[in-house]
Amino acid sequence: MRIIAGEYGGRRLSAVLGNQTRPTTDKVKEALFSMIGPFFDGGQVLDLFAGTGGLGIEAVSRGCDRAVLVDKQRQAIQVITDNIAVTKATERFRLLKIPAQSALTLLAAEQQQFDYVFLDPPYRFKIIHQLLTKLAELSLLADAARVIVETEREDDIELPSGFELIKQHDYGITKISVYQYSKG
Template sequence: MRIIAGRFGGRRLLAVPGKQTRPTTDKVKEALFSMIGPYFDGGIALDLFAGTGGLGIEAVSRGCDQAILVDKQRQAQATISHNLAVTKEPERFHLMKMSAQLALDQLAASQTVVDLVFLDPPYRFKIMAELMTTMATAGLLAPAAIIVAETDHSTELITPPIGFSQIKHHDYGLTQITVYQYTKE
């Protein structure tokens, strides 16, 4: 695994040991960023089930100001910490060592607003719509925020919750990427 492009492009990232975490492949990551725009002009990214931290790191490498990485698994946290050091700019990242729900509660309490969200929970959890609604209700999403959902190919696409529209979808082998935009009605 590596950082594909941008400021940190080409640097190698560690994968989380074991089989509890399923990292986004370089091929899917490259396609994903092509879908949402190859480069960004500022903003805050939130990687809610960070695993290796690769998606949040890639977002900062491509122009986001900072990224918030959330994971409750200890091996993932250690891997993320190592991968943040690879950037040589760890101050641009905030690692929250807790569950996604607790992180959303804390971010809402601190009135954090994010522009880009990566949702890649374990495939067995069918919580995409619930997470999107929670973020919108809590005021965590900037107007026109982009939400990138990664699921397996057998997962039925969700009907976007009120306030969201599906703007792109593509299958990449066993993985499907769906991009939503917050439309804040």
């Protein structure tokens, strides 16, 4: 695994040992960023089930200002910490070791808003609709924010009000969906 492009491009990232996380492969990561960028002129990023931190780190490497990376697993937190250190720009990242729902509540209390949100929860949870609803209800999304969701290919997501599917592609058993949020 590596940072593919941008300021930190080519640097190696560590993976979490075992099967507790499912890192996004370099091939899927490259396709995903081609769908939403591939480069950015600023913006705030939330990687809610960060795993290795690879998606949030890639977004900052490609021009986003800062990223908040969230995971609750001890092993993942250590790997994310190591991967952030690879950038030599730790001040551009914030790491939260708490469950996703708690992170949303905390970030809302801080009145944070995000331009890009990565949602890649364990496939078995089937909580994308719930997370999208919560992101909107807590005013965590900037107008025209992009929410990038990784699910199993056969999963269909019922979209809450304000979200529109703008791109979607299958990569083997994985489906990447990009939604745009409008405060309307």
